[in-house]
Amino acid sequence: LPWSLAYHAVCAVRKARPLPKGMKWDPVDNKFRRLDQTWIHISGSLMSYALSASIAYFAAAALFNGVSVANLWVKENTNAQLARRRRLTNVLICTIGQVAPLFPRGDVENGLGAITSFLAAAGLFVVNSKLEGWGHCLFHVLLIPYMAFLCRSAVAAETGIVTCEAPGVRFG
Numbered sequence: 001l002p003w004s005l006a007y008h009a010v011c012a013v014r015k016a017r018p019l020p021k022g023m024k025w026d027p028v029d030n031k032f033r034r035l036d037q038t039w040i041h042i043s044g045s046l047m048s049y050a051l052s053a054s055i056a057y058f059a060a061a062a063l064f065n066g067v068s069v070a071n072l073w074v075k076e077n078t079n080a081q082l083a084r085r086r087r088l089t090n091v092l093i094c095t096i097g098q099v100a101p102l103f104p105r106g107d108v109e110n111g112l113g114a115i116t117s118f119l120a121a122a123g124l125f126v127v128n129s130k131l132e133g134w135g136h137c138l139f140h141v142l143l144i145p146y147m148a149f150l151c152r153s154a155v156a157a158e159t160g161i162v163t164c165e166a167p168g169v170r171f172g
Contacts, residue, residue, distance in 0.1 A: 003039045007032035008140075028084070034072045037087065041065035041072075044094035050154050052101035061097045068094065092122075098150060107153045114149035117142055 010032050045065045049058035068090040078086075095118055102111035121142035128135030 003032070003035035004140075007036040028080070037072055037091065038069050040091055041069045041094055044098055047098040047150060048101065051098060051150065051157065053157065054101070057101065061094075064090075064097070065094055102153050105153075105157060107156055110149045110153035110156065114146050114153075117145040117149065121146065 010030075042065065045058065045062040048061035049055075052058065071090070072087065099111055099114045099118075102108075102114070121139045124131070124135040124142065125139040126135070128139075131138070
């Protein structure tokens with residue numbers, strides 16, 4: 001989370017306050033974006049273990065995510081569009097790796113909720129340019145229900161309780 005906040009804060013500042021003439025800042029090719037996406041892959045590996053409780057599954061996810069992180073930090077000699085597609089595909093595979101363990105456990109409700117909320121968020125990310133940059137922001141807002149479904153599933157796996165209740169409030 002700190003890397004994501006740093007990256008998005010830097011993007012916002014750069015958009016609001018352009019650099020002096022002659023200086024350039026690339027919103028994609030920079031260490032803040034790489035750190036943001038590095039943490040996405042690290043947390044994806046950790047979530048795969050939290051939701052599967054399988055060392056073998058975690059090892060496979062960690063291997064994939066480790067290669068994805070290494071690719072983030074290697075200067076690519078391919079075109080920018082291909083590199084972007086590769087990065088986004090790796091994040092999508094990382095996300096599938098987080099959600100996949102829910103289904104063998106029979107947690108279809110949280111699995112479908114997580115997939116639906118992620119796809120809605122991803123749709124906003126895809127049309128980001130048409131929304132003048134707000135699609136990316138809304139993408140992050142819609143990740144809140146995605147994470148809520150994953151957290152609820154982790155609680156269900158640990159306790160056997162599928163719903164979450166607070167005094168006076170019922171979820172699920």
